[in-house]
Amino acid sequence: MTEPKPISGPGSTRRDFLQNGWRWLQYAVAASLIYPLARFLGYKVPRKPRTIEVHKSLRVTGFIVEHDFIIFAGPQGPWAVSRKCTHLGCRLNYRENEKILLCPCHQSRFTVEGKRLAGPAERNLPTFAVTALDANEDKGYLVTM
Ligand code: FES
Numbered sequence: 447m448t449e450p451k452p453i454s455g456p457g458s459t460r461r462d463f464l465q466n467g468w469r470w471l472q473y474a475v476a477a478s479l480i481y482p483l484a485r486f487l488g489y490k491v492p493r494k495p496r497t498i499e500v501h502k503s504l505r506v507t508g509f510i511v512e513h514d515f516i517i518f519a520g521p522q523g524p525w526a527v528s529r530k531c532t533h534l535g536c537r538l539n540y541r542e543n544e545k546i547l548l549c550p551c552h553q554s555r556f557t558v559e560g561k562r563l564a565g566p567a568e569r570n571l572p573t574f575a576v577t578a579l580d581a582n583e584d585k586g587y588l589v590t591m
Pocket residue numbers: 531532533534535536549550551552553554565566567
């Protein structure tokens with residue numbers, strides 16, 4: 447049985463030294479290639495905030511149904527709730543008489559504040575910031591998603 451050669455010191459040869467150096471150089475090159483690749487694959491592009499102007503008033507019905515959200519009026523001011531179900535993404539309908547958002551696909555139910563009440567959806571709905579375009583809220587609202 448041969449004894450392992452020391453990496454450096456009196457028993458090592460110039461060949462051992464060069465072989466070890468070559469191996470470490472290969473490791474360094476591999477790491478310098480893998481690290482940027484791993485960072486690239488794990489990188490998530492942050493979503494840009496989207497602002498949507500809604501030129502309707504909440505005074506008539508107390509809510510405005512848009513394609514992606516519903517704006518509600520409250521004593522603390524207006525707020526918007528997403529219409530995308532957190533289960534599989536179906537578009538929610540607002541049931542005005544029950545004051546709930548109902549998913550037509552699998553019947554998940556949410557409050558107007560976006561809190562999950564029942565159904566297969568496990569998360570609450572996202573809410574969005576709403577600002578009035580004018581002081582009297584006649585011109586409409588700006589929703590930041
Ligand atoms: S997609 Fe809404 S409950 Fe399934």
